[in-house]
Amino acid sequence: MFKSCIYCFLTFLTCNLHGFVAARQVNPIRSVCLLNDPPNQCGEFCLEALKPMLDHIALHQKEWSTCDPQKLNDSQERLDRIESNLQKLLDQREASSKNMDRIEAQLAALQESLSKAGKGRISNLFTRIGTRLIFIEKEIRQTWKGAEAICRQMGGHLATIQDQSDLNAIVGKLDRGCSYWLGLSDEAKEGEFISMASGRPAPFLKWKVGQPNNFQGRDHCVDIYNGEMYDTDCNDPEYFICEAVG
Numbered sequence: 001m002f003k004s005c006i007y008c009f010l011t012f013l014t015c016n017l018h019g020f021v022a023a024r025q026v027n028p029i030r031s032v033c034l035l036n037d038p039p040n041q042c043g044e045f046c047l048e049a050l051k052p053m054l055d056h057i058a059l060h061q062k063e064w065s066t067c068d069p070q071k072l073n074d075s076q077e078r079l080d081r082i083e084s085n086l087q088k089l090l091d092q093r094e095a096s097s098k099n100m101d102r103i104e105a106q107l108a109a110l111q112e113s114l115s116k117a118g119k120g121r122i123s124n125l126f127t128r129i130g131t132r133l134i135f136i137e138k139e140i141r142q143t144w145k146g147a148e149a150i151c152r153q154m155g156g157h158l159a160t161i162q163d164q165s166d167l168n169a170i171v172g173k174l175d176r177g178c179s180y181w182l183g184l185s186d187e188a189k190e191g192e193f194i195s196m197a198s199g200r201p202a203p204f205l206k207w208k209v210g211q212p213n214n215f216q217g218r219d220h221c222v223d224i225y226n227g228e229m230y231d232t233d234c235n236d237p238e239y240f241i242c243e244a245v246g
Contacts, residue, residue, distance in 0.1 A: 122155035122244045130169035134159060135242040138175060144221040147181045147240035148196060156244030157197040158183030161204050161224075170241065171227045181240035182229070184222035190214065193222060197243060205229060 126133040135154060142150060148158050160183045161167045174180060183196035184205075191212075193202045202222075212219065212231035221234035224241075232238075 122246050125154065126156070126242070126244050126246070129173060130166055132162075132166070133244040133246045134170060134173075135244075136170075136173055136180070137240050137242070138178070139239075141237035141239055142181070143237060144181050144185070144234040147238070147242075148183065151183075151240070151242035154242055154244070156242045159241040159243035160184060160195040160197050160202065161206075163204050164206075167204070167206060167227070171224070174224070174241075176226055179223045179225045179230075179232070179238045181238050182222045182224055183243070185220055185234070186212075186231070187220045187234070190220075 122133065123135070126135045128134070133156070135151075135156070137147070137150070144158075151157050158181055159170070161170065184193045184202050185196070186193045188194060193205065193212075194200065195202055205222075206227075206229055208225070208228040208230055211229065212222075214220070214231060215233075218233045219231040221232055222229050223232045223238055224230075
């Protein structure tokens with residue numbers, strides 16, 4: 001039945017088109033040719049079946065012609081609000097960035113001032129041992145980095161032994177059976193021990209037999225125990241020796 005309806009609808013369109021062509025030949029002014037008896041020519045069933053669809057199209061044509069411009073206006077207004085909010089956020093971000101740059105500049109200036117103020121100021125805890133100013137911490141144990149930080153605050157660095165004479169002078173002040181951090185490390189490159197004080201390779205090393213062994217791949221800092229040097233885990237807490245130039 002549905003196929004018959006489609007067939008009748010196509011016949012209806014063909015008849016209208018044929019009538020339109022014939023009417024144009026007889027009377028060129030007329031532009032539309034209507035069926036004289038649509039229910040009998042196409043079938044009442046097909047017209048009734050198509051009527052809801054035609055009514056639906058006619059109804060929504062009105063909605064489309066009136067609602068689309070309004071929806072477009074609403075969408076444009078929302079887009080304008082979003083763009084305005086985005087611009088505000090960008091402005092706030094730019095202002096925050098400028099404030100951060102100003103704060104960083106002030107901090108850099110403060111650090112430079114502190115650095116200049118600290119130059120030449122050495123703690124009075126240093127004593128001259130041999131030819132150098134040395135401080136030996138025998139009360140508080142620190143990790144290697146913690147010990148270096150304390151030595152810096154005092155105006156120096158962890159000590160670097162310069163030669164056998166320097167070693168003999170310092171070892172004479174140390175307690176036997178205790179380990180003390182020195183300012184040497186191969187953290188940057190395995191096997192290349194660098195002085196924290198100079199940034200150059202260690203000028204003098206006196207290793208314990210079997211050292212350095214980099215036990216379990218964790219030993220990168222040098223300490224001294226009973227007059228001999230070991231590579232040790234930098235995170236171990238130990239006493240330490242600081243040096244200063246003066």
